[in-house]
């Protein structure tokens with residue numbers, strides 16, 4: 545099955561279709577539009593035991609609802625590798641369900657219940673999920689085989705493969721892993737990858753052997769050359785995602801880092817503390833969308849870039865917003881939008897996302913919400929949290 549689907553379809557439609565398409569085989573395929581990541585829930589129909597592979601932080605409620613909807617008991621939370629492009633909810637899911645976390649031993653991921661090596665199996669009902677070590681995208685990357693389904697992570701993608709240019713990637717190792725380990729599986733084996741960037745859902749080993757343009761009829765040296773010439777930009781979230789995912793999504797103080805609320809047209813809503821944390825680590829930039837007058841009178845976060853969303857007089861939308869943003873902000877890190885109370889910054893984040901940025905809205909803003917006396921900075925917001933700010 546190699547269905548072309550409209551990439552812009554809404555998440556819900558996508559999920560519903562995916563569910564319907566795959567439920568017969570007891571694999572629920574779910575999609576994260578921000579990172580084009582597939583999460584899989586596989587389950588044994590009689591025992592109702594389930595495993596989830598590569599869950600994404602923003603979708604924890606959706607995933608719990610999917611488990612609930614099928615009356616499943618989550619037994620395993622499995623990662624194919626330490627992801628660089630999105631945050632995992634593995635730690636939080638295990639906390640909330642009592643499931644065991646299982647991760648490849650060589651991915652530098654701490655805090656998991658089970659460390660997986662080549663051939664390690666995990667019981668699910670009467671069958672077993674087996675780990676296959678497939679180095680290449682990262683040194684520790686794994687695929688998982690269960691019944692006729694092969695979960696290929698970022699090793700084998702549909703008509704492609706994961707990149708090999710960062711995180712201990714190795715093109716030669718990937719060629720060997722795919723051609724020797726994966727291509728020796730039966731042709732009818734279903735290929736269920738961790739990503740597809742073109743709206744495709746699944747493939748088979750036979751189809752990939754026949755038609756994968758990087759592999760079919762290609763020698764090891766040719767494959768290495770193709771991979772070396774890809775020249776892809778680094779994932780935008782790499783500086784945030786990698787350290788967090790190596791703690792199963794938990795932040796440095798042990799709390800789950802999974803409190804980013806999903807949003808329709810931008811990457812998500814960030815609590816003040818998380819925005820501050822990302823900014824401090826240099827993993828994101830903050831854009832202040834208030835007017836220069838507000839920055840001068842009320843105060844500002846030092847080092848933040850000013851790109852007003854609205855302008856005096858009349859507070860009409862600033863016609864120079866796009867041009868100013870593009871001139872001042874490189875598109876290589878997430879951009880966090882800050883305004884007075886977290887409302888104006890939603891529109892700015894939506895706009896920035898449509899311009900190609902990974903844009904977040906900072907909840908509560910610089911001054912926070914008003915209290916009963918209509919005073920701000922009394923109970924929430926950046927200034928109330930005590931983070932750095934200046935007033936000229």
Ligand SMILES: N[C@@H](CCC(=O)N[C@@H](CS)C(=O)NCC(=O)O)C(=O)O
Pocket residue numbers: 579627628629698704705706707708739776777778779780781
């Ligand atoms: N533009 C994406 C890049 C995503 C990316 O690099 N994905 C990795 C998997 S983590 C990959 O192997 N991509 C293969 C490709 O883009 O061909 C982002 O910023 O997140």
Ligand SMILES: [Fe+2]
Pocket residue numbers: 625626627628629681698706
């Ligand atoms: Fe990856």
